[in-house]
Amino acid sequence: MNDMTLQRPAVTVTELPPATRISLRAADRAALAAHGLALPDRIGARIVEGERSVLRLGPDEWLVEAPEEQGAALKARLAGLETRLPLSAVEVSDREITLSLAGPAVLDLLATGCPLDLARLPVGTGTRTIFDTVQVVLTREAEDRFHLTVWRSFAPHVRALLDLAGRELAAGL
Structure with missing residues (x-):
């Protein structure tokens, strides 16, 4: 090995542990906020609360991510909202x-x-x-x-x- 060889990589690439991911589609962001689900208002904006994040991907589309162990509670919460509001919450974790x-x-x-x-x-x-x-x-x-x-x-x-x-x-x- 000569002096020109890099000792450390310029970038490390690491696979992260599995997570719960929900593709959320809803036309009424304000109604979701009124039910306690904060969603970013601009495309590309992201809200991070603890270990959960919500990224706005489109006019009516968000990607909700949380640690795998929080998945059941997150899915239950969104299922409850689906009965009261027009929205689609599809788990895409796998x-x-x-x-x-x-x-x-x-x-x-x-x-x-x-x-x-x-x-x-x-x-x-x-x-x-x-x-x-x-x-x-x-x-x-x-x-x-x-x-x-x-x-x-x-x-x-x-x-x-x-x-x-x-x-x-x-x-x-």
């Missing part, structure tokens, strides 16, 4: 996995497959986008850390691209 991408070159790594200028994405927000040809949801957790949520069936493809790009960045290519 469909997706989330990768944590962290390090000083995380923006460069993501730029290898994402067409957005993620340097402009504020910390604490998120977006639905693509990585290579795959739909993903990215949230910016810190200046140098993102969470990338991808459908389980596409995860090997995305992981292989991230690994290749990470090796190239670490090698200075």
